[in-house]
Amino acid sequence: MNKKHISTKENILQTTIDLLNKKGLQNVTFRNVADALHISLGNITYYFHKWDNLMDVIFTDYCVKDVKELYLYFPTNIHEIAQYISRIYDLQIKYTFLFSNFYLFFNVFSRYNHFKEEFFIDRMDKMRLGFIHLAEQNYMYLPSKDHDYDLLTKDMWVFVANWYGFSRMFNDSPNRITKEQFFMSIYNISVFHLTEEGKIAILESFDKLRKEGVFDK
Numbered sequence: 073m074n075k076k077h078i079s080t081k082e083n084i085l086q087t088t089i090d091l092l093n094k095k096g097l098q099n100v101t102f103r104n105v106a107d108a109l110h111i112s113l114g115n116i117t118y119y120f121h122k123w124d125n126l127m128d129v130i131f132t133d134y135c136v137k138d139v140k141e142l143y144l145y146f147p148t149n150i151h152e153i154a155q156y157i158s159r160i161y162d163l164q165i166k167y168t169f170l171f172s173n174f175y176l177f178f179n180v181f182s183r184y185n186h187f188k189e190e191f192f193i194d195r196m197d198k199m200r201l202g203f204i205h206l207a208e209q210n211y212m213y214l215p216s217k218d219h220d221y222d223l224l225t226k227d228m229w230v231f232v233a234n235w236y237g238f239s240r241m242f243n244d245s246p247n248r249i250t251k252e253q254f255f256m257s258i259y260n261i262s263v264f265h266l267t268e269e270g271k272i273a274i275l276e277s278f279d280k281l282r283k284e285g286v287f288d289k
Contacts, residue, residue, distance in 0.1 A: 080119070174233055
């Protein structure tokens with residue numbers, strides 16, 4: 073396959089992702105993609121005979137690949153957590169159509185249901201263990217009735233899985249959740265479980281990213 077064909081295929085994939093993010097999962101067709109790229113439908117079906125073929129590549133070669141890379145581990149070095157949270161935000165913006173409504177996505181594309189465990193259960197287990205490791209380093213309190221890291225993990229996922237749907241409703245208003253507010257919301261969810269040493273370390277890392285302009289992007 074020559075360079076032109078590779079470029080066209082990648083343009084189709086990226087344009088489809090952009091349209092899905094803007095218009096919603098059920099509101100994009102081959103025609104929309106062709107119009108956005110100013111090409112014929114035949115140019116698209118040359119690479120992707122059916123819409124499902126196109127979505128398969130987007131989901132498995134793009135979404136799953138990036139999610140696996142991010143969630144390969146939950147950082148046990150507390151100084152890496154602020155950067156990790158920043159990457160979660162970026163990934164969710166990159167694939168709005170997926171992260172804004174997991175329930176809708178897996179219902180529309182039920183053939184991907186086998187990824188649910190990989191997307192959720194495995195990630196939650198890694199997060200739960202990550203909290204325990206941080207507690208062992210005295211950055212969080214040891215597990216107890218008051219410091220339930222199973223519940224904290226669920227609280228985190230409830231927020232992470234739902235924040236963008238809320239924010240998008242107010243996209244052009246002060247109620248939109250910025251990247252900095254996303255970080256602070258996660259911090260506020262976990263602050264009760266952080267020791268003073270943990271709070272200082274997290275906020276120092278956050279301040280470093282802010283000075284680097286990470287939250288301005």
